[in-house]
Amino acid sequence: MAPILQVRDLTTVFQTDAGPLTAVDRVSFDVGRGEILGLVGESGSGKTVTGFSLLGLVDPPGRVAGGRVLFDGRDLVGLPEPEWRRLRGRRIAMVFQDPMMTLNPVLRIDTQMVEALKAHGVADGRDAWGRSRDALGRVGIAAPEERMRAYPHQLSGGMRQRVAIAIALLHDPDLVIADEPTTALDVTIQGQILYEVQGLCRRSGTALLWITHDLAVVAGLADRIAVMYAGRIVEQGGVDDVLDRPGHHYTRGLLASVPRPGRRWARLPQIPGRIPSLGTVPSGCGFRTRCGRADAACEAEPPVVAPAPGREVRCHHPVPDEPR
Amino acid sequence: MTDGPAPLVELTGVSKRFVRPVDLSARVLNLAGARYRPEIVHAVDGVSFGIRRGEVVGLVGESGCGKSTVGRLIAGILTPSEGSVRYKGGDVARPRTVREGLGVQMIFQDPFSSLNPRKRVGDAIGEAPVAHGLVSRAAADAYVAEVMERCGIDPVLRRRLPHQFSGGQRQRICIARALAVKPDFLICDEAISALDVSIQAQILNLFMDLKEQFDLTYLFISHDLGVVEHISDRVVVMYLGRVVETADTDTLFRTPNHPYTRALLDEVPRIERRARAFEPVKGEIPSPLDPPTGCHFHPRCPHATDRCRVERPPLVEIAPGHLSACHLNAAPA
Amino acid sequence: QAQSVLTIGVRSEASSMDPHWTQLSGDKQVEQHIFERLVDLDHNSQPIPGLATAWRNTDPQTWVIELRRNVRWHDGEAFDADDVIFSLDRLAAGVAGAPASPAFALAKGGKKWTKVDSHIVRITTDGPYPHMAEDLAFVGMIPEHKARGVTASVDFNNGRATVGTGPYRFVEYRPGDRIVLERFDGYWGTKPEWDRVVFRPITQDASRLAALLNGDVDIIDYPPTPDIPRLRSDRRVGISEIASDRLIQIQFGYRDIEPFVFDKNGQPLAINPFRDVRVRKALSLAINREAIKDRIMGGSSIPTRNIVPPGFFGFNDTLRADPFDADQARRLLQQAGFGDGFKVTLHGPNNRYINDQPIVEAIAQMWTRIGIQTDVVTMPRNVFFTDVIRGDPSTVPGVDIPKFSVWLTGWGTVAGEATYTVTGLLESYNAATGTGNGNWGRYSNPRIDVLAFRARQELDPQVRLRFLQEATKIGMDDYALIPLHFQVNQWAHRANLKHQPRVNERTMAYDVSRVR
Amino acid sequence: MTAAGGVGRKPAADGADRPFRTFARRYAQSASAMIGLVVFVAILLLAFGSSWIAPQNPYDLRQVDLLDNLLEPGSTSFSGMTYWLGTDRQGRDMLSAILYGLRISLIVGGLSGILALIVGTVVGLVAAYVGGRTDAAIMRVVDLQLSIPAILVALILLVVLGTGVEKIIFALVVVQWAYFARTVRGVALAENSREYMDAARVLRLGHARILFGHLLPNCMPTLIVIATVQVASSISLEATLSFLGLGLPPTQPSLGLLIANGFAFMMSGKYWISVFPGIALLVTIVSINMIGDRLRDILNPRLQR
Amino acid sequence: MSAFILRRLLQSLFVVFVMTLLVFFGVNVIGNPVYVFASPDCNQACVNGIIRSLGLDRPVWEQYVYFMNGAVRGQLGNSFTFGVPAMQLILERLPATLELAFASLVLAILVGLPLGMWAGMRPDALSSRAIMTVSTLGFSVPTFWIGLILILFFSVHLGWLPAVGRGDTVSVLGIEVSFLTLDGLSHLIMPAFTLALFNTSLVIRLARAGMREVLYADFVKFARSKGLSPSRILFVHVLKNIMIPIVTVMGMEFGGTVAFAVVTESIFSWPGAGKMLIDAIEVLDRPLIVAYLMLVVVMFVVINLVVDILYSLLDPRIRFSGAAR
Numbered sequence A: 001m002a003p004i005l006q007v008r009d010l011t012t013v014f015q016t017d018a019g020p021l022t023a024v025d026r027v028s029f030d031v032g033r034g035e036i037l038g039l040v041g042e043s044g045s046g047k048t049v050t051g052f053s054l055l056g057l058v059d060p061p062g063r064v065a066g067g068r069v070l071f072d073g074r075d076l077v078g079l080p081e082p083e084w085r086r087l088r089g090r091r092i093a094m095v096f097q098d099p100m101m102t103l104n105p106v107l108r109i110d111t112q113m114v115e116a117l118k119a120h121g122v123a124d125g126r127d128a129w130g131r132s133r134d135a136l137g138r139v140g141i142a143a144p145e146e147r148m149r150a151y152p153h154q155l156s157g158g159m160r161q162r163v164a165i166a167i168a169l170l171h172d173p174d175l176v177i178a179d180e181p182t183t184a185l186d187v188t189i190q191g192q193i194l195y196e197v198q199g200l201c202r203r204s205g206t207a208l209l210w211i212t213h214d215l216a217v218v219a220g221l222a223d224r225i226a227v228m229y230a231g232r233i234v235e236q237g238g239v240d241d242v243l244d245r246p247g248h249h250y251t252r253g254l255l256a257s258v259p260r261p262g263r264r265w266a267r268l269p270q271i272p273g274r275i276p277s278l279g280t281v282p283s284g285c286g287f288r289t290r291c292g293r294a295d296a297a298c299e300a301e302p303p304v305v306a307p308a309p310g311r312e313v314r315c316h317h318p319v320p321d322e323p324r
Numbered sequence B: 001m002t003d004g005p006a007p008l009v010e011l012t013g014v015s016k017r018f019v020r021p022v023d024l025s026a027r028v029l030n031l032a033g034a035r036y037r038p039e040i041v042h043a044v045d046g047v048s049f050g051i052r053r054g055e056v057v058g059l060v061g062e063s064g065c066g067k068s069t070v071g072r073l074i075a076g077i078l079t080p081s082e083g084s085v086r087y088k089g090g091d092v093a094r095p096r097t098v099r100e101g102l103g104v105q106m107i108f109q110d111p112f113s114s115l116n117p118r119k120r121v122g123d124a125i126g127e128a129p130v131a132h133g134l135v136s137r138a139a140a141d142a143y144v145a146e147v148m149e150r151c152g153i154d155p156v157l158r159r160r161l162p163h164q165f166s167g168g169q170r171q172r173i174c175i176a177r178a179l180a181v182k183p184d185f186l187i188c189d190e191a192i193s194a195l196d197v198s199i200q201a202q203i204l205n206l207f208m209d210l211k212e213q214f215d216l217t218y219l220f221i222s223h224d225l226g227v228v229e230h231i232s233d234r235v236v237v238m239y240l241g242r243v244v245e246t247a248d249t250d251t252l253f254r255t256p257n258h259p260y261t262r263a264l265l266d267e268v269p270r271i272e273r274r275a276r277a278f279e280p281v282k283g284e285i286p287s288p289l290d291p292p293t294g295c296h297f298h299p300r301c302p303h304a305t306d307r308c309r310v311e312r313p314p315l316v317e318i319a320p321g322h323l324s325a326c327h328l329n330a331a332p333a
Numbered sequence C: 001q002a003q004s005v006l007t008i009g010v011r012s013e014a015s016s017m018d019p020h021w022t023q024l025s026g027d028k029q030v031e032q033h034i035f036e037r038l039v040d041l042d043h044n045s046q047p048i049p050g051l052a053t054a055w056r057n058t059d060p061q062t063w064v065i066e067l068r069r070n071v072r073w074h075d076g077e078a079f080d081a082d083d084v085i086f087s088l089d090r091l092a093a094g095v096a097g098a099p100a101s102p103a104f105a106l107a108k109g110g111k112k113w114t115k116v117d118s119h120i121v122r123i124t125t126d127g128p129y130p131h132m133a134e135d136l137a138f139v140g141m142i143p144e145h146k147a148r149g150v151t152a153s154v155d156f157n158n159g160r161a162t163v164g165t166g167p168y169r170f171v172e173y174r175p176g177d178r179i180v181l182e183r184f185d186g187y188w189g190t191k192p193e194w195d196r197v198v199f200r201p202i203t204q205d206a207s208r209l210a211a212l213l214n215g216d217v218d219i220i221d222y223p224p225t226p227d228i229p230r231l232r233s234d235r236r237v238g239i240s241e242i243a244s245d246r247l248i249q250i251q252f253g254y255r256d257i258e259p260f261v262f263d264k265n266g267q268p269l270a271i272n273p274f275r276d277v278r279v280r281k282a283l284s285l286a287i288n289r290e291a292i293k294d295r296i297m298g299g300s301s302i303p304t305r306n307i308v309p310p311g312f313f314g315f316n317d318t319l320r321a322d323p324f325d326a327d328q329a330r331r332l333l334q335q336a337g338f339g340d341g342f343k344v345t346l347h348g349p350n351n352r353y354i355n356d357q358p359i360v361e362a363i364a365q366m367w368t369r370i371g372i373q374t375d376v377v378t379m380p381r382n383v384f385f386t387d388v389i390r391g392d393p394s395t396v397p398g399v400d401i402p403k404f405s406v407w408l409t410g411w412g413t414v415a416g417e418a419t420y421t422v423t424g425l426l427e428s429y430n431a432a433t434g435t436g437n438g439n440w441g442r443y444s445n446p447r448i449d450v451l452a453f454r455a456r457q458e459l460d461p462q463v464r465l466r467f468l469q470e471a472t473k474i475g476m477d478d479y480a481l482i483p484l485h486f487q488v489n490q491w492a493h494r495a496n497l498k499h500q501p502r503v504n505e506r507t508m509a510y511d512v513s514r515v516r
Numbered sequence D: 001m002t003a004a005g006g007v008g009r010k011p012a013a014d015g016a017d018r019p020f021r022t023f024a025r026r027y028a029q030s031a032s033a034m035i036g037l038v039v040f041v042a043i044l045l046l047a048f049g050s051s052w053i054a055p056q057n058p059y060d061l062r063q064v065d066l067l068d069n070l071l072e073p074g075s076t077s078f079s080g081m082t083y084w085l086g087t088d089r090q091g092r093d094m095l096s097a098i099l100y101g102l103r104i105s106l107i108v109g110g111l112s113g114i115l116a117l118i119v120g121t122v123v124g125l126v127a128a129y130v131g132g133r134t135d136a137a138i139m140r141v142v143d144l145q146l147s148i149p150a151i152l153v154a155l156i157l158l159v160v161l162g163t164g165v166e167k168i169i170f171a172l173v174v175v176q177w178a179y180f181a182r183t184v185r186g187v188a189l190a191e192n193s194r195e196y197m198d199a200a201r202v203l204r205l206g207h208a209r210i211l212f213g214h215l216l217p218n219c220m221p222t223l224i225v226i227a228t229v230q231v232a233s234s235i236s237l238e239a240t241l242s243f244l245g246l247g248l249p250p251t252q253p254s255l256g257l258l259i260a261n262g263f264a265f266m267m268s269g270k271y272w273i274s275v276f277p278g279i280a281l282l283v284t285i286v287s288i289n290m291i292g293d294r295l296r297d298i299l300n301p302r303l304q305r
Numbered sequence E: 001m002s003a004f005i006l007r008r009l010l011q012s013l014f015v016v017f018v019m020t021l022l023v024f025f026g027v028n029v030i031g032n033p034v035y036v037f038a039s040p041d042c043n044q045a046c047v048n049g050i051i052r053s054l055g056l057d058r059p060v061w062e063q064y065v066y067f068m069n070g071a072v073r074g075q076l077g078n079s080f081t082f083g084v085p086a087m088q089l090i091l092e093r094l095p096a097t098l099e100l101a102f103a104s105l106v107l108a109i110l111v112g113l114p115l116g117m118w119a120g121m122r123p124d125a126l127s128s129r130a131i132m133t134v135s136t137l138g139f140s141v142p143t144f145w146i147g148l149i150l151i152l153f154f155s156v157h158l159g160w161l162p163a164v165g166r167g168d169t170v171s172v173l174g175i176e177v178s179f180l181t182l183d184g185l186s187h188l189i190m191p192a193f194t195l196a197l198f199n200t201s202l203v204i205r206l207a208r209a210g211m212r213e214v215l216y217a218d219f220v221k222f223a224r225s226k227g228l229s230p231s232r233i234l235f236v237h238v239l240k241n242i243m244i245p246i247v248t249v250m251g252m253e254f255g256g257t258v259a260f261a262v263v264t265e266s267i268f269s270w271p272g273a274g275k276m277l278i279d280a281i282e283v284l285d286r287p288l289i290v291a292y293l294m295l296v297v298v299m300f301v302v303i304n305l306v307v308d309i310l311y312s313l314l315d316p317r318i319r320f321s322g323a324a325r
C-alpha cells in the first residue's frame, strides 16, 4: 500500500526585504498509513513551515516554491483554495503548538467543534453536537457535555490541547499534523496527551506527523524520525536507527549533548557555534561550519546516503555505522 | 537533614500568599449577605529546606507549583508571608551589608526579557559593580571585559544591544551580569529551558565550569528532570506549593518515595525509552487558588486513602537525608 | 388654502414666556405677541395707546388711565381693570426667582394703583412723575383668572397661564428649538397677516444667515455685518434697518490713580490722565468713527456725539460727531503734558454688542497711533459686567467701582427719552436714589446733576427738553464719556417680504408683511 | 575552557548597534511619514522664525491698519506692502497672522503636551512601581479625570480661570496628564513584571536608578507615540476652545481664533480669513499625526516582529 | 457583578461630588450672573433684590450646603435663566443630544468598520493607503471647521440640506426622534457626520489594527485548518474578536461624543443639551451647569456599565468576579 503522504523536494520560500529566504529546502519524506513520523529539529529549522506547507497554509510573503506533496496519490501543490478547503480538517488535520492560542477565545467549544463538522456538510446541528461531544469523551475529557458549553479560557492548557486534538480527529482524517502540541505542557499532562494520541492513531489507522524539538518525546512515540537542520532533512530512518546509530554529525552532536542518567556532573559534549539564521546558512552542507568532521568537500551539496531502505543521511562523511 | 556545616541558605516554614483583597464595595455587599472573599493564592506553603555551601540543589515540580516563587523569596525579590529565609544567618530581604545583599544572584528563564532591551550589554554587566563601588568607573571597562570573557562572550560585543544576540549568548550575558557582583550563591530559574538543545549543553557546561572557578552554590530550578539529575547533588520536589520529597539525587532517582515523584519520573520522556505505551497520571493539576484538602496530591494519587483527603502529611525523614511527605510511609507496611 | 407661516430666526432664545420674568429683548419680542401693555411703543419707541386708550394727569401726582373696551383674552374672558391691578401687583411684588424684574420702575415714586371702575385705573405718585407712560410700557398684562396663584413661570412656559390679549396665541414652546404662535382671531386690533409664527433660536451668526439663505427661515435678526454689503446686492434677500437706541461709548475711570494706566516703561502712572479733559478729547479725536463705520460695521452705524438717537425726546441736534483729527489729538496730548504718550489697557466685552471686540481692537490701533500704547482685553459679557459693575473691592473697599480704567460699553435708552439716559450715564452716582447707575467711572458734574434733577420733576415737555439738551451738551463738551456711535438694527429677510424695523431691536411678526 | 558560542563572528558592520540609525532608516522607509516630517519641520521653522519671516508683526498695532482690512489675497496696501493671503477685519496681514498664530498654537500644544507628559509619566511610573494602595488611589484619580470628557473639563477650567495662554496650557495639562499616567502605568506594569526588573532588584540597584534608568526608558516608545497624538489633539482642542470664545486673547490670535474670527466672513465670500488658517491648522495636525503613525509602527513592540 | 456595579456607583458618586465642588465654587469665582440678567438701568437696590431672589446673598459654602441638601433629594434647583427646574430643562433636551451622538456612533461604525477591515486585509493596496490617509485627516480636522465647511457647501452653495435645527420629529415611546422622518433625517445628517468624523477614523484604525492582529493569530490559522469557509472565518472568528476593542473604545468615546456635541450643536443650532450648556456657561447659569455636568457624569457611569456588560458578552474572558477591577 502506498504511503498516504509522499513529500518530494518540497521547498518553501519567504520573500523578505533581505531577499528570498528558503525556510524549507527540498524536503522529502513519506508517512505511511497508521505510521507516526517524528519530525525533529531545533528552533527555526523549518518544522512548522513544513507542516503548514503540507496544508497549504503558508501565508504571504511565503509560498511553496517547488516540489510535490502527494496525498493519497494526488499532488496538493497548487491546488485551488476550494479544493484545499475540502481536504483540510476532513482528510488532513492539524494541531498547533500553543494550546492557549489555537482556540478562538470568544467562541464556545461546541461552536468551534460543530462548525468543523458543518463546514464539510457531514452532519446537521444536533448530530454534529453529539458527535463533537463524543469526540471530547474520546480524548479523555471528563464531563464532556459540560465542557462543550465552556469557553476556552475556562479550560486548562492540557484540556484545551485535547479539545484541539478532538477537533482534529472529528473527521477521522487520514493524516494529522501535530506541531509541538505538548511542548507547552507539563510532563504529566504531556503523558496524558501522548497516551491519547497514540491510542487514537493505533485504533483508527491515522497517520501522524509529530513535529517536536524534543528527541525524547519522539523516542517513545514515533515509528520513524526525520531530523531537520536549517530547512533540510539531514537524516531520517527508524527510531532506533537514528537514535542509536546516528549517521549525521548533527544528529550525533545533538544526542550527545542531552544529559543522560549515570553521567552526573560530567561535561556535556557540545556542538560549537549556533544554529545559523536562514539568511546565513552556508552553502553545501548547512552544518559544515559547526561540524568537526567538515572539510573542503562539504562545500558541495551533500549526497544522500541510504544505508538501508527508508534510511537516509545527507552527508559527505556519514558517521560509520558502529553499533554501540 | 544530614548534619554538616550550617547551611548557606536556609528556609524555615516559608509561605508566600498572594492576596487580592476584597474591596470596599464588595465589603459593603458582604454586609448585605453577599459572600465575596479575598482571592488567595498559596504559591508557597510551609516550605523548609537548606542549601549548604558548595552544594547544587535541584528544585523540580510542575508549572505553577511555586518553584519560581521560592527562587524569588531566596533572592529577596519577594518577602515571605510566613517563615524566614536566611542567607549566612541573616534575613535575605534585609541584608546587613552590600556584599551580603549581592551574595545571592539569580538567572532567569527568559533570556529575552531578562535583559533590559535598551541597555548595552556592557553597561548592563557593569552597572551594578560600579553602582556598589565594587570597581571604579575607570576600571569598569576592563572588569566588564574580563567577566564577559569568562562567560564566553567576546568583549568586543559589549557596545551592542541585547536584541543583537542569540538566546544562548543572552543567557551568557545574564550570567556575566550576575557574576560581576561576585555572588557566592546563584539561583538558576529554568535558566536553560528556553534554549535550543544544542545550546543547553553549552550553558550547562558553563555553569559547571563557573562553579568550579568561583566556588559557587546553586539552586537549580527546572522541570527537566534529566538536567536536574545531571547537575544536582540533591533534589527538592515540589507539588502545589509544598515540598513533597527531598533526597540526594541518586536516591531520589533510584528509589523515589512519594507517589508524585514516582509518577513524575515515570512520565519523563527519555531517549532510551522507545515505543512506549504511555500510562498517564490521571486528573488535572489543581489550581493553587483552591488547592485540595489534606495531601494536595490525593485526587491524582492511585494510593490515596481517606486520611490523605483530610490530613496534610508532614515531611518526615524516611532514610538518612531522604525526606518525604506521604501518609503511606507512616502506615504500617 | 395653505396656512401662511412666518419663521423667524433669532439670535437669542427666549428664556421664558412669563412677561414679568426679565427685560431681555429676546424674551420680550416673543412674549409681547401674546401679552400686551397698557401703553405700547411705536417703531421709534414712542408711547402709543395699547390696552389703555388714554392716560392723563388730573393733578401733578395723579394719573388716570382709561382702558380699552371689548378686549378679550385668548380664552374668551373679558379684559378689565382687575386684570390691570393684578398684573401691577404681581410685578411690584416681584416674581420668585426671576433674574431681573422691572419692579424697580414701578416701585419708584411711591406709586399706588386703584381701580376706579371696570375700565378706569388711577395711579398716584408722591411727586410729579412725567414718565408714567414709559413705565407702563414695561408691564405685560396677564389674566387674573388664569394667573392667580401662579408663582412659577413654568405655567407660562407650558401654556397653562400663557393667555394674553395680543394678536397671537401660544401654541408650543420647545426650548432650544422653537416657539410656535398662532393667530388670535378675536384680536381687537388690526388682524395680523400670519396664521402661524415660529421663532427659532440660532445662536451662531453664520448659521442663522445660512438658514435664511437656504429657506429654513424667513427673516433673521442681526445678520452678520460682514455679509451686509453682499446681501444688499443679493436679489433674494432684503435688508431692513433702523438706528437703534443703543449707544456704544468709551467710559473712563476717574479715580486718582487708575490701575491700567502706565508710563512708557510699564510703571504705574502716579496721576490719572483721564482727569484732564484735553486727554479725553484727544482720545475722542483720535478715533476714526467713519473708518469703524465703513470697515467694521459694514456701513451700518451712526457716529454721534449725542447720548440718545435722533428722534428721541432729548436729542440735541447741535452736537456733531467728532471728526477724526490725529494731529489735533497729538497737540492736545502735548498740551496736557503727555506728549510722550502713555500706556493703557482698553477693556471690553466680546459677545454683547455688534462687533464689540473688533471695535475695541480698532480703537486700540488708533490710540496707539497717536502715541498711547493700548493693550486690549476682551471678555465674555458675564465676566465683563461683573467686573464693571461690582468692581474690585480690593482697590477701594466698600465702593463699587470698575476694575478697569477705560472700557467700551453700551447703553440702550429703553425708555424712549433722554431723562433715563442723562440720569443713568451723566449724573453723579448715588446708590440710594439710583442715579448714575450706568456711570461706572464715577464722573461727577454738579451742573448736570442740577439739570437732571429738575428734568425729572418737570411736567412741561418744552422745559424738560431744554434741561435735557443742556445737560447733554455739558457732558459732551466735558467728554465725560466718548460716544462712538449708535448701532443700527438690521434684519435680513426674503425679498418677497417687507419689514418695518424697530428702534428697540425687537422682531415682531406684525412688522413683517408680504409684498403685494 | 569556555564555549565559543557566537564569539567567532565579528559584529557585522551594518551599524546595527546604532539604534538611532536603525530607527531613522526604518522611519524613512515610509514615504508619507517622510513627507509628514519634512512638512512639520518646515512648519516649525516658519512658526518659530515668524518674527523674521513674516512681512508684518500682527501683534504690533502700529503696523496694522484698519483701512487695509478685508483685502483679498494678493492685494497691495498704500504703503506698498503686498498681502499675499489677504487681510482680516482689523487689517492684519493674514500670512503674518497665520505664522504667528501657528507659533502660539504650537507652543500651546507642545508645552501642554510636554508638561502633561512629565506630570503623567511621573505619576504613572510611581503608581506602577510602588503599587498597592498608592497605585489604587492614583488610578482612581486618573479614572475620575478620564471619565469626564476633555472638552468639558477644559471648558469648565477656562470658565473658572479666565482666558490667556498660561491658563489654556494649564487647562490642557489638566485634561491630558491622565492619559499619560494611565498609559505609562500600563506599560510600566508590564515592564515591571519583566525579568530584567527583577534582575535589577536582585542586583540591589537603588529605586531611583531602577525607576529612571530601567523602567522609564522602556516606557519611552509608547510615551513618544501618545505624546505626538496628544500634541496634535491639544492643538486641535485649543482651536476648538478658541472657537467657542474661551481660548486666547484676541490681539494675539492662535489659529483657532483666526478661524473663528473668519467664520463670520465665510458666507460673504471672504474665505481667506478662515480658510487659510484652517489649512495651516490642518496641515500641522496631519503632519504630526503622520509622524505619530509611523512612530507607532516602528516603536510599538507588538507590531515588531 | 453587583459588587462591580456598586463599585461603579461609588466611583461615580465621588466624581459627581467633585464636579459639584468644582463647578459650584469655580463658577462663583468668575462672575456674578446677576449682571447678566439685570438690565442696565437696574440700580443697586434692584440688583440686591435679584441677588436675594437667586439666593446669592448667602456665603458660597452655605449656598453649597443648601444646594447639596436639595441635590440628594433630587432637586438641583431652578435655572437662573429659565426659572424652571434645571434637571427638567436638561432632560427635555438630552434626547436630541443622545440621538445625535448615537447617530454619529452608528455612522462611525457603519463606515469605519468595513473600511478598516479592508485596510487591514490589504495593508499594501493603494485603496488601503488612501483609507488610512483619510483617517489621519479625520483625526486632524477640528469638528467646528468641518461643520462650517459642510454648511457652506451643502446648505448655502448647493442648497441640498437644511443648515440648522432639528426638523420634524416623531415621538417614539415618549421620546422625540428625528431619524424617522425625511425632514428630520435631512437635518440630522450633517451634524451627525461632523460628529462622527473623529470616531470613524478611530474605528478605521481599530478595525485595521485588530484585523492585522487577529488575521495572523493562531486560532484563525487553526480555523482555516478545519476547512472553514473564508466568510465564516471573517464574520465569525475575526469579526467577533475585532469588535471587542471597538465596542470598548466606542463605549468610552460615547461620553466624549456627547461632550463634543457641545461644539457641533452650537454650529448646527441643534437643540440639545450641549448647546444649552454653552449658553448656560455664557450667562453663568450655575444650577444649569451643575445639573448638566452631574447628569452627564451619571450618564457616563451608565454607559460605562453598559459597555462593560456588552464587553463581557463579546469577550467571555472578562467576567465579573468579586475582586476584579
Ligand SMILES: Nc1ncnc2c1ncn2[C@@H]1O[C@H](COP(=O)(O)OP(=O)(O)OP(=O)(O)O)[C@@H](O)[C@H]1O
Pocket (backbone or CB within 6 Å): A014, A016, A021, A023, A041, A042, A043, A044, A045, A046, A047, A048, A049, A050, A060, A061, A062, A213, A277, A278
Ligand atoms: N512569515 C515569515 N516571514 C519570514 N520568515 C519566516 C516566516 N515564517 C517563518 N519564517 C522563517 O522560517 C524559518 C523556519 O521557521 P519555523 O517556524 O518553521 O521553525 P520551527 O522549526 O517551527 O521552529 P520552532 O521550534 O521555533 O517552532 C525560520 O527561520 C523563520 O524565521
Ligand SMILES: Nc1ncnc2c1ncn2[C@@H]1O[C@H](COP(=O)(O)OP(=O)(O)OP(=O)(O)O)[C@@H](O)[C@H]1O
Pocket (backbone or CB within 6 Å): B018, B041, B042, B043, B061, B062, B063, B064, B065, B066, B067, B068, B069, B070, B223, B288
Ligand atoms: N505576583 C503574583 N501575584 C499573584 N499570583 C502569583 C504571583 N506570582 C506567582 N503567582 C502564583 O503563584 C503560583 C506559583 O507561581 P510560580 O511562578 O512560583 O510557579 P512555578 O513553579 O515557577 O511555575 P512555572 O514552572 O510555570 O514557572 C502560581 O499559581 C502563580 O499564578
Ligand SMILES: [Mg+2]
Pocket (backbone or CB within 6 Å): A047, A048, A049, A179
Ligand atoms: Mg515551530
Ligand SMILES: [Mg+2]
Pocket (backbone or CB within 6 Å): B067, B068, B069, B189, B190
Ligand atoms: Mg517559574
